[in-house]
Amino acid sequence: MQNTGIRTDWSKEEVDNIYNTPVLELIYQAATVHRQYHDPQEVQVCTLLSVKTGGCPEDCAYCPQAARYSTDVNVHKLLSVEEVIKSALQAKEAGSTRFCMGAAWREVRDNRDFDNVLEMVKGVNTLGMEVCCTLGMLSEDQAKKLKEAGLYAYNHNLDTSEENYENIISTRTYDDRLKTLENVRNADISVCCGGIIGLGEKEEDRVGMLHTLSTLPEHPESVPVNALVAVEGTPLEEQERVSVWEMIRMIGTARILMPKAMIRLSAGRLEMSDEEQALCFMAGANSIFAGDKLLTTPNPSEDRDKLMFQKLDLKPRKSFKEEQVLSES
Template sequence: MSNDIRNNWTLAEIKSVYDTPLLELVYKAATLHRQYNDTAEVQVCTLLSIKTGGCSEDCAYCPQAARYSTGVNVQALMKKEEVLEYAQKAKDAGSTRFCMGAAWREVRDNRDFDRVLDMVKGVNEMGMEVCCTLGMLTGDQAQKLADAGLYAYNHNLDTSKEHYSEIITTRTYDDRLNTLENVRKAGVTVCCGGIIGLGESHDDRIKMLHTLATMPEHPESVPINALVPIPGTPLGENQKVDIWDMVRMIATARILMPATMVRLSAGRTDMSIAEQALCFMAGANSIFAGDKLLTTPNPSFDEDNAMFQLLGLKPRAAFKEEKQYLREAVEA
């Protein structure tokens, strides 16, 4: 089975997969998905903005950039008690991974970072997988997060290296890759994907998937986001992403990275249950649950529970990989 896990994909091979007629592509992805994963399980993650707005970056899609007028109010770093209360609600509603996002360009070694480390410890003690997305990290900072109990770090590539400067000019693609390397070296799992609908070409999407699928180790989670156009941002007038484009991206990601969690992320609010079901069939096995993704709307827990019941899906247990590994070690 592990023969399907490759890190030496060529651009031509990925283009050939991506260009497969859609129903055939979904069939191939679904077949691999079934071999590597329990297709009835979906990882349920909750994302909370612990520090909102006022970011110095110029990401063209983001309502939290200080330079755009989007109606997002700047909010200081939340208190630990509030965050843990939110995490408990998410856990009670069925989430097994809790992700905390701060609108920072990079982590600074200050009291705010110390407070985040404390939050990580608190969520970890609740028995949830804890994830952060805080911008760029040094090796030391990644290690501190790991020592506090961080399970995953999210740092998306967003798009291809070639298209990146059209979307962000305040940091480089290599800055992103360096942070991912620091996270990997600290022993924290990597959550890294991208956004479609940024005005990129199909070739840009293929190149982004190539970067992910040829990393020395595939990211453990790959979120596929559809742009949610926010008025006031440079991409506020962009067209809504076609559902077939999302299905094609998810299926291609599943074929390239069979054992990875492929997350159906931003853009779910605009999708019917039938469209989301197609994404699950194509290989998506992770979602964000809860009313908001940082500052953009998201389906409610109740809506998702109803969808799970209809489709016969169940939330994946927390720390499943570790429990499986320990079981196998004991049996050996």
């Protein structure tokens, strides 16, 4: 059994050994760690809304929102504050406790759109939900403004390993991503950072990404594990879907490396059966995204998720649970 304390000094060899543990043993080890730090019957339900869609100048090979690719994504400008608050309220009523707003920007600019996003954050915060944003690169000053507006978490994924990064994106560097994470952390905002598998990467790239995440000065509080949803018109449109066992290896390894993190079973759930998702929960996943869309890609319906929760005797996690635990201790 691996050392299950909170460590940020993992070696790549240790990560590789965990990742390549026989899969049923890996599930057992990860489930054991999971029970030390989390309620295994509790899963956080999040909603992700695209507040500004398409027209992005980046060239992320997986993304249908890049302006340079011909996809069926309908470009729309930033939604109004009122539209976003209405969507957040609907998400809360449907059982979500975290509301994430995504904008297809390369970086945040100090303009009217950013001012409107700050108003969205303030509005959603008043609903008692954890507010998350994913808006691209961010300066420390912008991060502080988001924090002051009530932002709880900021998502900025590494996507893949540093070695494989240039094969996926050329319009920004790996260091750019790490700098944004640093700016978010310095503003005392919860860090949400994970990646995608199924991009054509090698096993060592998955190990490399997990190694980078688990050796940050502090572990991300939230680690989304995404399976590529190949979209026609993008450079990765021909990529085959990854197997559930590959997702389980990522989730189980992430759980052992980063015991306290929320491991989010993110993109790719639509193709998974309830049984496959149950294995992911056993391996340490304790969060999903609800709603029929995940930004622009299909996602299971809320009704299907509710039935799955009933079948597996899962219960939704409350908002701000970490703060409640700290205040009671």
